[in-house]
Amino acid sequence: MRYPTAISELLGFEIRSVGPGSASVAVDTDPARHGNQQGTVHGGFLVELADAAIGTAHSTLMHEGETFTSIDLRATFLRPVWADTLVANASRTHHGRTVTHYTCDVLRADGKVAATVTSIVMTLRGEAALGR
Incomplete structure (x- = not known):
């Protein structure tokens, strides 16, 4: 596992825990750096955090x-975020030979789900995996 990745380092993500097919990644948010037009943390930032946790898990x-x-990647936003510490907890829900599903x-x-x-995720092997 390559860590930190360039994007995780740039955004300040930190691995909290890792297990087979699971990972928790945390970040401290600041609307002055990560905010949208409404003054809350941008939804794309939450998605990037989740994607980092999913990639780490896989x-x-x-x-x-x-x-x-x-x-495929789909997000449902449930609550706003301002200055906070977020933790993204990723785990596999189905693991096939080539395709794995995560949530x-x-x-x-405060323990409430923001998103x-x-x-x-598709596992690549042989020539498909070369150079990636």
């Missing part, structure tokens, strides 16, 4: 010569 399942790519809840410090993200 990387724990990779074998020599394998890599992966996301083929990830992005939690605020739920689901993703489908």
Whole structure:
């Protein structure tokens, strides 16, 4: 597993925990840096945090010569976020030979879910994995 990734380092993401097919990634948010027009943290930032947790979770399942790519990502936003510490908890819900499904809840410090993200990740092997 390559960590920190360039984007995770740039955004200040930190791995809290990792297990087979699961990961928790945290970040401190600041609307002055991560905000949208309404003054809350931008939804795309929440999605990037969830995607980092999902990618970290999936990387724990990779074998020599394998890599992966996301083929679907969907977000549902439930609550706003301002200055806070967010934790994205990703876990696999289905693990097939090539396609794995994930769900990830992005939690605020008060324990309430700010967003739920689901993703489908495809494992690449052989020539498809070269150079990735």
